[in-house]
Amino acid sequence: MMGLRDVFCQERAIDMLQKAYACGRVPHAYIFAGADGVGRFTTALQWARLLLCHKPVVAGGFADSCGVCESCRIFEGGAHPDFAHVYKELREYTKDGKGKAAPVEMPIDVIREFLVDKITARPALSPRRVFVVSEGEKLNNASQNCLLKSLEEPPDFCHIILLCTRLERLLPTTKSRCQIVRFGPVAVERITQKLQEMALAGPAVEFFGRFAAGSIGRACRWGRLELDGAGIYEAKNAIVQSLAQLRYGGCLDAAERWIAMGKQIAAVWEKADEGISKSDINRRCQGLLLEMAVTAINDAMKLALGAADDIVHADQRGAIQQLAGWMGAEACGEGVAMGYEAMRWVESSVNEKLIFEHLLLKLAEPTIMASRAAG
Ligand SMILES: [Zn+2]
Incomplete structure (x- = not known):
């Protein structure tokens, strides 16, 4: 089972999270900023799993989820009641969204119904609740304003993580309420190595390595599609x-x-x-x-x-x-x-x-x- 320690090539970002965890002051609102595919979502998932875990393991100053408690097992199954992934395609499941075309921006209805309206509910299984919002750069001003109060005064047990590829798209009021963690590009050699492990061969490997510009997630996606x-x-x-x-x-x-x-x-x-x-x-x-x-x-x-x-x-x-x-x-x-x-x-x-x-x-x-x- 995967944990925070298995996240690839994002030592600096993980280190920042670990420091906050170690001193017991985990911010309630984070922005994970960086290019598409550098490991922000994977990190958010593993971080959430640690925050939800019943018996976190600390070894050598590094905290991670235990992987065996009830929370970890349910999380692995993908249906943890205290974890919510909020993404724009959820509009289909909002009150007025049925049958509407897939949205380009993050609809305010999704933010309201899947985050703001749910944020006060107490955790069902774990000590905390975690919301991960994908594509934060697609939050328009209305959605951000709707989210503002939740970012500002979340209940003690609530944690919100916004993933964002373009910080300049977020309002200053949104950014100032969040702790920003930056995710840098992954080195070309690490990317080509990963592609070779996937059994991709030939000149495509080297090209994808250079073309990915540090985004290992994108390179791996191309590799899989190519195969x-x-x-x-x-x-x-x-x-x-x-x-x-x-x-x-x-x-x-x-x-x-x-x-x-x-x-x-x-x-x-x-x-x-x-x-x-x-x-x-x-x-x-x-x-x-x-x-x-x-x-x-x-x-x-x-x-x-x-x-x-x-x-x-x-x-x-x-x-x-x-x-x-x-x-x-x-x-x-x-x-x-x-x-x-x-x-x-x-x-x-x-x-x-x-x-x-x-x-x-x-x-x-x-x-x-x-x-x-x-x-
Ligand atoms: Zn656990």
Whole structure:
């Protein structure tokens, strides 16, 4: 059975929690801040299990759940009465949420019905109650205001943990009521090691290691999807290749191919992960492809500026060189910005065809000039 000590590569964050636990002053509201997939949710789960445990074990100054008491066993089974995971898809189970489309933001109804309204109920089994709120960056102002009183004056037995990838999205009033624990990126070598343990092989391992930018959770997810035949690495090769050879007249075809690749990955992902809504998976796949394009253009910018080291797409250096050649450093810089803008559009649910076509046409604009000059 897993415990806090098994959390991978987050020694500093765990240390902070341990210190609070050791002196008996555990804050009632935490924000676990860091990128997607660096271990915030795993840590929150194990931390909750320790707070709920009937007989915590302290060894060498490190406190952990016992793994055998009634609380630990029920927690492991996934139905602990004093633990609540609050996430936006719960809207379907709110009073007015039945049949509504999967939400993009965290609906206020979810915060009210699954947290605020329940916070005063006494623990049923354990000394405490723990609420873990996923995707805190998707709490809009109304949801945050609704949560405020609970963060400010929670009952003694209550603990709230907000997971958040983007602290700037939280109101100052929310942040000031919480203790912030930062989760840093995981080293590339630890990530590739983990992927190899999953039996992933070939150039995809090294690429995922670099592309994950410290997010071991994302890398492992890609690894699992790849083993299921999602073709993520193949898609990234095709994307880099199509950017290297981009021509204005070929943009619509390229956009169509990118969309088809996104759908192929989404189809495998849907089967592997039933907890995420279909539209969220589509958005994530589109975002993933755009991220591949953005990192490729960013690599090209580095090469154009003569900074040849540590590029993400080192496995396709030739194609990146080609891209750098026709775009040039300045257009690459603009291209990166356009790519990020496209990623924001994905988050706001803009039509994918529109996003990809618009981006590729904008990127290819310099090729019109070039072909005129040549002709
Ligand atoms: Zn226990």
